[in-house]
Every structure is written in C-alpha cells, then in structure tokens.
Amino acid sequence: xxxxxxxxxxxxxxxxxxxxxxxxxxxxxxxxxxxxxxxxxxxxxxxxxxxxxxxxxxxxxxxxxxxxxxxxxxxxxxxxxxxxxxxxxxxxxxxxxxxxxxxxxxxxxxxxxxxxxxxxxxxxxxxxxxxxxxxxxxxxxxxxxxxxxx
Amino acid sequence: xxxxxxxxxxxxxxxxxxxxxxxxxxxxxxxxxxxxxxxxxxxxxxxxxxxxxxxxxxxxxxxxxxxxxxxxxxxxxxxxxxxxxxxxxxxxxxxxxxxxxxxxxxxxxxxxxxxxxxxxxxxxxxxxxxxxxxxxxxxxxxxxxxxxxxxxxxxxxxxxxxxxxxxxxxxxxxxxxxxxxxxxxxxxxxxxxxxxxxxxxxxxxxxxxxxxxxxxxxxxxxxxxxxxxxxxxxxxxxxxxxxxxxxxxxxxxxxxxxxxxxxxxxxxxxxxxxxxxxxxxxxxxxxxxxxxxxxxxxxxxxxxxxxxxxxxxxxxxxxxxxxxxxxxxxxxxxxxxxxxxxxxxxxxxxxxxxxxxxxxxxxxxxxxxxxxxxxxxxxxxxxxxxxxxxxxxxxxxxxxxxxxxxxxxxxxxxxxxxxxxxxxxxxxxxxxxxxxxx
Numbered sequence: 001x002x003x004x005x006x007x008x009x010x011x012x013x014x015x016x017x018x019x020x021x022x023x024x025x026x027x028x029x030x031x032x033x034x035x036x037x038x039x040x041x042x043x044x045x046x047x048x049x050x051x052x053x054x055x056x057x058x059x060x061x062x063x064x065x066x067x068x069x070x071x072x073x074x075x076x077x078x079x080x081x082x083x084x085x086x087x088x089x090x091x092x093x094x095x096x097x098x099x100x101x102x103x104x105x106x107x108x109x110x111x112x113x114x115x116x117x118x119x120x121x122x123x124x125x126x127x128x129x130x131x132x133x134x135x136x137x138x139x140x141x142x143x144x145x146x147x148x149x150x
Numbered sequence: 151x152x153x154x155x156x157x158x159x160x161x162x163x164x165x166x167x168x169x170x171x172x173x174x175x176x177x178x179x180x181x182x183x184x185x186x187x188x189x190x191x192x193x194x195x196x197x198x199x200x201x202x203x204x205x206x207x208x209x210x211x212x213x214x215x216x217x218x219x220x221x222x223x224x225x226x227x228x229x230x231x232x233x234x235x236x237x238x239x240x241x242x243x244x245x246x247x248x249x250x251x252x253x254x255x256x257x258x259x260x261x262x263x264x265x266x267x268x269x270x271x272x273x274x275x276x277x278x279x280x281x282x283x284x285x286x287x288x289x290x291x292x293x294x295x296x297x298x299x300x301x302x303x304x305x306x307x308x309x310x311x312x313x314x315x316x317x318x319x320x321x322x323x324x325x326x327x328x329x330x331x332x333x334x335x336x337x338x339x340x341x342x343x344x345x346x347x348x349x350x351x352x353x354x355x356x357x358x359x360x361x362x363x364x365x366x367x368x369x370x371x372x373x374x375x376x377x378x379x380x381x382x383x384x385x386x387x388x389x390x391x392x393x394x395x396x397x398x399x400x401x402x403x404x405x406x407x408x409x410x411x412x413x414x415x416x417x418x419x420x421x422x423x424x425x426x427x428x429x430x431x432x433x434x435x436x437x438x439x440x441x442x443x444x445x446x447x448x449x450x451x452x453x454x455x456x457x458x459x460x461x462x463x464x465x466x467x468x469x470x471x472x473x474x475x476x477x478x479x480x481x482x483x484x485x486x487x488x489x490x491x492x493x494x495x496x497x498x499x500x501x502x503x504x505x506x507x508x509x510x511x512x513x514x515x516x517x518x519x520x521x522x523x524x525x526x527x528x529x530x531x532x533x534x535x536x537x538x539x540x541x542x543x544x545x546x547x548x549x550x551x552x553x554x555x556x557x558x559x560x561x562x563x564x565x566x567x568x569x570x571x572x573x574x575x576x577x578x579x580x581x582x583x584x585x586x587x588x
Contacts, residue, residue, distance in 0.1 A: 090530070091530070092487070093440065099396055134545060
C-alpha cells in the first residue's frame with residue numbers, strides 16, 4: 001500500500017511540475033495532490049449536458065476529475081450530485097433524465113476512485129431551473145448536474 | 151313538464167386552507183366556434199330585487215362555447231327575450247338560425263335560497279327538451295349553472311357533459327425570492343380554487359382517485375421526490391413511497407385499489423404497482439431504459455407508459471401484470487405522458503415535432519396521430535370525463551397557464567390565473583362535484 005502511495009505521489013509531483021509552468025508558481029508546488037489547473041477547476045460546481053443527453057463532455061470530465069482528486073485527498077468528504085433538465089418535455093420523464101445525468105457523474109466519480117458510500121444522487125428534473133427564460137441560452141444553463149461537496 | 155330537483159352541495163370549508171383569487175377564463179378563443187350547434191341563451195330573468203352572486207346564463211354560455219360543440223348566438227340578434235314558456239315564439243328563433251333555445255328565471259326565496267328555473271327547446275321541432283326547477287343556496291349557483299350546462303349538452307349531443315367536474319393543478323409563485331408551490335382544485339372552468347397542499351418545494355403529478363375523493367401527488371418537501379395521497383374530504387395525508395431514488399408518476403387503477411408508480415429503487419426508473427391497502431409492491435417493467443408515466447386503461451386490463459428502451463421516449467402498452475409489452479407510437483422522435491380517453495378508444499399525449507412539444511391524440515384502432523395544438527411548449531394533457539375536451543399546460547407570453555382544447559381540435563381556450571405559473575392539470579374522472587356531509 002505504501003509503495004503505491006509513493007508511486008502516486010511521485011506521479012502527481014511530475015504532473016504538478018508540468019502543470020505549474022504556466023502559472024508562475026514555483027516548480028513542483030501542488031495543493032493536496034491536485035494540479036493547479038485542477039484546483040482552479042474546483043471552483044466549477046456544475047457540469048452541463050447536451051439536449052436529451054446524459055453523456056459527459058470532455059470539459060465536464062476535467063471538472064469531475066478535479067473534484068474526484070480532491071475527494072481522494074480528503075477521505076471524509078462526501079459529494080451530493082443533483083441532476084437537472086431544461087423545461088422541455090414532460091416532467092416525470094425529465095425527473096428520470098435528471099437522475100440519469102446524476103448517475104453518469106456518480107459512475108465517473110466511482111471510476112476515479114471515490115467509493116460509492118461517499119456519493120449521493122438526487123434528481124430535480126426540470127423543477128429547479130437556474131435560468132427562467134424560455135430560450136436556448138436558458139435551457140443550456142439548466143441541463144446540468146450540481147456537484148455539492150461537504 | 152317541469153321537475154323539481156334539489157341539490158345537496160356543501161362548501162369546501164373543511165379542507166380549504168384559503169380561498170385564493172379565482173381563475174378567470176380569458177377571451178382567447180383561438181378558433182371560431184361557429185362550427186358548433188347554434189344555441190340562443192336568453193339571460194335569465196331576475197324576479198324581485200335581490201341580485202344573485204352569479205349570472206347563471208353567462209356561466210352556461212361560457213361552458214357550452216368552451217366545449218367546442220356549440221356556437222352561442224349573439225344576443226344582439228335576438229328578436230325577443232322570453233322568460234316563460236308562453237312567451238316563446240319559435241319562428242323568431244328560426245329566423246335568426248338558432249337551433250336550440252334556453253330560457254330561465256331566478257328569484258330569491260324568503261329562506262335565503264335561490265330558485266332557478268330553466269327550459270330548453272328544440273327550435274325546429276318547436277318542442278321542449280328539458281325543464282327543471284332548482285332550489286339552492288347562493289353559494290351553489292355556479293354549480294347549478296354547470297348542471298344546466300350538463301343537461302343542455304346531453305340533450306343536444308346525446309353525450310354526457312363534463313361541466314360539473316373539477317380540475318386539479320399546481321401553481322408556482324415567487325414572493326420575496328422564495329418559491330411557493332400550491333396544489334389546488336377548482337371548478338371545471340377554473341372558478342373558486344381551493345388550496346389542498348402548500349409547500350416551499352416543488353409539487354407535481356396530481357392524480358385523482360376514481361371516486362374523486364383523493365389526490366395522489368409527488369412532493370419534494372423532503373428534498374427529494376416522494377409520493378403522497380391526500381383525502382379531499384378530511385385532508386388526511388399518507389406518504390406512499392419514499393424509496394431510494396425517484397418516487398413518482400402515481401396513477402390510480404380504475405377500481406381505486408392500486409396505484410401504478412415510477413420507482414428507481416432498483417437502479418433505474420421502472421413501473422411498479424402498489425396495493426393501496428397493504429402497500430405491497432409488484433414490479434412490472436424490467437428494462438435498463440427509463441420507464442415512467444404509467445396510466446391505466448378504463449377497463450383496468452392494461453397500463454400504458456413512456457419508455458425510451460428504443461432510444462427515445464415512446465408510448466408502450468403492457469398488461470396490468472406487466473406482460474406483453476407493445477409499442478404504440480411510431481411517428482416522431484418523442485412521445486410521452488399518454489393517458490386514455492374514458493371510452494378507451496384514444497390516448498392523449500405529448501408529441502414532439504421539429505423541436506415543438508404539442509398535445510396530440512392517438513387513435514388506437516388505426517394508429518392515427520392527430521396533433522391538436524400548434525404552440526411549442528405544451529404538456530400534461532388530461533381528458534375531461536366525457537372524453538370530449540383535453541386540459542393541458544402551455545406557455546403564454548412567458549408564463550405557464552392552462553388551456554382546454556376540444557378533442558377534435560376546433561376550439562381552444564386559455565385559463566388566465568391571477569398569480570404565478572400554472573402547470574400539471576388533472577381533470578377529475580367523474581362529472582360529479584364531490585359531495586359530503588359534515
């Protein structure tokens with residue numbers, strides 16, 4: 001177990017060096033096992049989805065990886081994933097689609113080493129939009145999973 | 151011949167939280183109703199000095215126009231205004247092409263009640279079709295008007311009316327940055343809403359029990375979806391489902407003994423049936439896809455539901471025990487939230503076409519999909535108990551409102567509510583207003 005930890009730390013140190021070069025932070029600096037880029041991504045607490053889809057985009061994946069890395073470093077942290085949809089379509093089907101999105105994110109967290117007992121999911125369907133207009137710009141903002149870590 | 155009919159109606163006082171501002175049916179008729187039967191409705195004569203709280207003839211006229219089957223003749227064409235049988239001159243009405251004539255009178259009785267009398271005539275045959283006298287409390291005048299509408303509708307179309315039924319729906323208002331959701335019940339024309347449930351968290355999917363005495367619904371008051379059932383008689387409430395995952399889409403069986411539900415407790419949304427008394431669950435669908443929005447056939451033998459097992463949401467039917475799953479919709483990439491008409495011959499559903507969500511009817515005999523609306527964000531269609539009108543939710547100028555469309559698509563009217571967003575309508579399954587004694 002200890003050997004693995006050393007290997008992991010070494011790998012992260014290398015990554016840390018690689019990631020640091022653009023920020024002016026002294027080489028080799030890290031924060032809790034995350035690259036600086038990932039630390040920046042921790043500020044992102046939402047990942048977005050295409051219409052009718054629960055596929056995780058590359059951009060979303062990077063955000064989730066940052067959060068997963070953070071959770072691997074903080075063993076007692078838990079994450080609540082809330083799935084949401086835009087207003088189009090029927091409410092109950094959207095409740096199910098929101099759950100599918102939250103579960104897709106949960107699966108990725110698990111694949112990234114966060115154990116299932118630290119993850120909860122809930123769907124609000126189209127019931128809790130952040131943008132209330134009836135246009136593409138609003139709908140895009142509402143198709144999301146909220147990542148709430150404690 | 152005139153019959154005496156008494157009405158037993160008790161106010162909703164026991165379960166009302168508050169009498170909120172009423173819904174008012176707007177003027178927005180999107181299609182002319184002159185395809186309907188021309189009926190002349192003469193304003194009822196008022197005998198005596200006391201004025202009633204409601205214009206009975208006006209309520210009847212609005213009911214009949216909204217049904218899509220009638221075209222009230224404009225009053226300015228009337229050649230006379232009879233109130234008594236002896237004053238009716240049929241050729242005056244034939245001249246203005248009225249096919250039916252409704253006259254009446256109302257007067258306040260010494261005991262405070264109102265006496266309302268009406269007569270309905272076939273103008274061509276020169277014959278009375280119906281005549282009744284009611285004696286009712288003043289607060290039952292609108293219900294009396296709706297009963298008159300039911301009689302007129304039935305005598306002239308041969309089919310039962312639906313004007314004495316109720317509608318349930320959810321409103322959302324934002325006051326001082328806080329959301330307030332209410333589940334309300336009102337008359338079939340939107341009048342007189344009563345709040346059944348009030349919550350700071352979302353409410354959805356109200357479903358009437360077959361006897362009209364209970365509503366099942368989904369509430370997020372505990373921060374996730376759970377199914378409740380609540381009595382409209384005594385307000386008593388029961389939590390029916392709080393399993394892991396989604397608890398949603400309740401639908402009572404026609405015998406009132408079971409509820410179909412969507413639960414994702416086993417990993418993905420599936421249809422279950424719960425015995426209402428024992429709460430025992432039977433799982434009906436076993437598929438990795440989303441299976442939701444169950445609805446029972448009127449004979450209780452089938453359940454239709456939305457499933458995306460073929461890639462996108464479509465309507466499927468299965469036996470009430472889960473067997474023999476058959477796909478029903480093949481047109482369009484999104485068909486959802488289907489429910490049966492009371493005669494079992496058609497379904498109403500949400501159908502997407504080119505990015506716009508419309509209300510449609512599916513004729514089961516020949517699989518014909520008939521689109522009823524052309525507005526782009528329509529949802530939650532619900533048949534009237536006579537199968538001739540569909541109530542649904544739509545968007546008007548950025549706000550959620552309810553509308554009704556006749557099942558042939560010819561007449562559409564929008565319900566204007568005074569506050570908030572309105573959604574999730576459900577039409578009561580019977581044409582009897584709930585009656586109970588204290």
